[in-house]
Amino acid sequence: MKTFDEKHIKNIVLIGAAKAGKTSLAEDMLFEAGIINRRGSVEEKNTVSDFHDIEHEREGSVYATLLHTEWRNYKINIIDTPGLDDFIGEVVASIRVADTVVMLLNAQYGVEVGAELIWDYVDQYKKPTILAINQLDSDKAHFNQTLEQARNFFGNAVTVMQYPLNQGLDFNCIIDLLKMTMYQFPPSGGKPKKLPIPPEEKERAGRLHNELVEKAAENDEALMEKYFDKGSLDEDELRQGLKIGMMKHEIFPVFCLSTRSNMGSGRLMGFIDNVAPSATEMPAELTEVGEEVSCDPKAPVRLLIFKTLIEPHLGKLSFFKVLSGEVSAGMELENPRTGAIERISQLFIADGKQRHPADRLKAGDIGCTLKLKNTQAGHTLNGKGASGAIDPIRFPLPKVRTAIIVSNKQDDEKLSEVLAEIHTEDPTLEVEYNKELKQVILHGQGDLHLALIRWRLENVYKMQVEYQPAGIPYRETIRRPAQASYRHKKQSGGAGQFGEVFLKIEPWYDGLPPVKEYPVRGTEEVDLPWGGKLVFNNCIVGGAIDNRFLPSIQKGIMEKMNEGPLTGSFVRDVRVSVYDGKMHPVDSNDISFKIAGMMAFREAFHQAQPQLLEPVYDLEAVAPEEMMGEIMTELQTRRSIITGMESNNGRQVIKARIPQAELDQLYASLRNVSHGKAKVNASFAEYAPVPADIQKKLSQQYEEQEPGSK
CATH class of the missing domain: 3.30.70.240 (Alpha-Beta Plaits)
Structure with a gap:
């Protein structure tokens, strides 16, 4: 395929609430550019973007999908993302590698919940943003109300670039304030006629055009001087000012669309070509130690892996952005996080499930490769002369959790392998093998996220599983001192078992005064793996118990602290003083004192107001x-x-x-x-x-x- 230089590559991500029309817009853009010869629809399950079975079943995006189109000598890489918060990991990774965000707003519903939640990540990365108000051909469309909501939520950066002449079921005309032209679309959409602005709209269009000029001029001193000198800016100067404002995150241009009728996508693509920044114009990426990595095709190769997809008949696909240099098939690159050397055996440009072989990709481009063994989403791959890892993608923490069991116990080992594979694809799913609770716990973004994991296990991997409530890692401690003793005596035909232990337990805290009742001959402080402490005092005098048996007593106490007397939870923050006991010259041994220590601790614990x-x-x-x-x-x-x-x-x-x-x-x-x-x-x-x-x-x-x- 054609190789584009870094100045003619534009990377956009389509975001917005569910059903805002992101997948339909991607379909329009591919169709307008001639990449496909027929527009698919979500309802007919034949779009380029939503190609997974679960997306067909849900009639909506679940995964971020990479596409590309070519428009007037520019390559536009498009990432279509899901609109639900449960799949936010797909959105966050896509925003990270995009250079411009296109947020779709549904003209029927305004700024919806999904758009509000996603915006936090756009704002965090300060990505140039375009607002596209879609579904203006709906009978409930309300452009002005949606625009007002956008300004209330996104602020004064919201800047009208277009407005509809006749929103509603008869929608077919857009007034463009940059070109001061009216676009009139045929009933089937596609290429519009360019017509003069109707006389009755000239006053409104002129007023909004002046607002656009002022907004573009105020972001650059040279443009502001030209504006004061001439009273206006020409089209090229406007584009320059808009680009500066977008990169400062101070202008969010507003465009009009009907993705259902394919109206407005061509003009949007033209703006992306001419105004939206390329990767070379964006701020440099930073390594983990703060070094800048500029988008320079002559610099050493650096790739940022942002997504992993495992396909049954193809294997592991890794999607990446070329941050610098030029990558070609056959290259060997180093992963600084794992130390592994990865060979780029093949390069592809992706359009949904279709992959087109490429010989090389330049800085700023996005592509994918097969079968990287030790590289995951968020990792960096470096060529010769490059070192250090790029600051990784920071995925949101989980919000909900559930325990999972397989119906067939023979699938236990397979479950571990499959969950590890799913986590490779989806870093927002965390898998915990909790020994304390004796559960495998899934941590996810929401109930729908966990439901999707279950669907995949049952439909893709053919494993029947059940979800159960995840346990709570309680802790046990005590509120007052207590004393107890226990005699372990067991007689059998040969040697017997005998051990007797007297001990006192107390709540432990920083600054607890030393034991006064008994002489302390030795103290051991144990920092418990689950938090808190065990302070173990040897207060034996007169040889009542040999020192060699004290480790066994402590071991018995630790075993009971591993499974507390109250609920079986870990015990923490206890001071134990062993002050007396008895031995037998023949029958005393380690196991006897281990059992005696465990049982004495348990008895004392129940008397010590357990908490x-x-x-x-x-x-x-x-x-x-x-x-x-x-x-x-x-x-x-x-x-x-x-x-x-x-x-x-x-x-x-x-x-x-x-x-x-x-x-x-x-x-x-x-x-x-x-x-x-x-x-x-x-x-x-x-x-x-x-x-x-x-x-x-x-x-x-x-x-x-x-x-x-x-």
């Missing part, structure tokens, strides 16, 4: 002010403690502390009460005491499951 602790999280919920009442009510019904409220960018922020046991269901409930407009983040804060009624209930459940636990 169950639960993980508590710091939570931040961001939502429109009118929804604060419902969100506050929902939080308070889930044992939350509100710690603060503040206003941020016209939205309210609630901060709270919430137990993990309540957090698992909170995300779905807040999504419901806020109609999807609440954005929730949570991070672990501390372990805190469980209320007495809940502790009693959990302890009783454990006793019923483990009859010998008490």
Whole structure:
């Protein structure tokens, strides 16, 4: 295929709420450029972009899909993304490698929830942004209302570039304020007629054109001087000012579309060619240590892998952006993160499931290759002369979790392999093999995200699985000192077993005074793997127990701390002082004192006012002010403690502390009460005491499951 130089490559990502028309716009762009000879539709399941079975079943995008088109000697790489927050990882990676964001807004519904949530990532990367108001041929289309919502949400950077003359079912005309022309489309869409602006629209068009000129001029001193001298700017000067403003994130041009009728896509592509920045004009990428990597075709080769896709009959596909240099088939590149050398056996330009072989790709271009063994999404590949990794893609943290089991136990090992493979494709899915809870736990972005994973396991990998509630990693401790003793005695035909241990346990905390009742002959502090401490004191005098048996006593105590007496959870923050005991000259051995130490600890623990602790999280919920009442009510019904409220960018922020046991269901409930407009983040804060009624209930459940636990 034709190789484009770095100045004639434009990389765009299509984002927006579900059903905003992203996939249809991509289809129009390919059709207008002659890449395809017939436009497909989502409903007919024949679009270039949505080609996976699950996308056909859902009639919507689930994966980010790479496409390309050629328009007037420019190559436009297009990434079509899903519109649901559950698949946000696909969107974040695509925004990272794009140079311009095209956000679609549905003229029927304005700025929808999906657009609001995605915008945080666009704003974070400060990507040049175009707003495209779609579905202007709907009977419920309302351009002005959508424009007002956009300005309320995105700010004064929203700049009208076009407006519809006749929105609604008869829509076929767009007034273009850059060219001061009216485009009139035939009923089938496609190439429009260029007509003069109707007399009745000249005043409005002139006023909006002047606003556009002022907006373009104010971003550059030289243009501002020309504007003052001439009172206006010509078309080339306008383009220059618009590009500067877009790159400063201070101009978001607004375009008009009907993707269903193929109206407006050609003009949008022309603007992308002429105004949207290429990779060479964008700020340099940074390595992890802050070194700049400019988009220079003569520099050493650097690739940023942004997506991995595993196809059953093809293997592992890795999608990348060429950040610098020129990559060609047969090159060997180093992954600085893993140290692996990867051979680029083949290069492809992608159009959905179609891949076109390419000999080379220059800086700024996007492509894919096959069978990289030790390289994942977010990794860097360096050619000779390049070193260090590019600052990685930062994927959002999971919000929900579930335990997973296979119906056929023989598939346990296969499940591990398959989940590792899915995680390679989808870094926002985290897989945890929790030994403490004895569960395999999936952490995902939402219930729909987890439902998709289950669909893939059952339909692609042919594994029947079940989802179950994920356990809570409780901790156990004590609230007061207690003493206990235990004699282990066992007689059999030969040598018997005998060991007796007297010990005292106390709650441990930083600054706890030394033991006064008994002489301490030695102390060992153990930092527990699950948090907290065990402080073990040897207070034996007079040789009641040989020193050689003390490690066995401690081992028995540790075994019981691994499975606490109250609920089987880990025990933490206890000081144990072994102060007396008895031995037998023949029958005493390590196992005897291990059992005696374990049982004495258990008896003392039950007398020491045991306390169950639960993980508590710091939570931040961001939502429109009118929804604060419902969100506050929902939080308070889930044992939350509100710690603060503040206003941020016209939205309210609630901060709270919430137990993990309540957090698992909170995300779905807040999504419901806020109609999807609440954005929730949570991070672990501390372990805190469980209320007495809940502790009693959990302890009783454990006793019923483990009859010998008490």
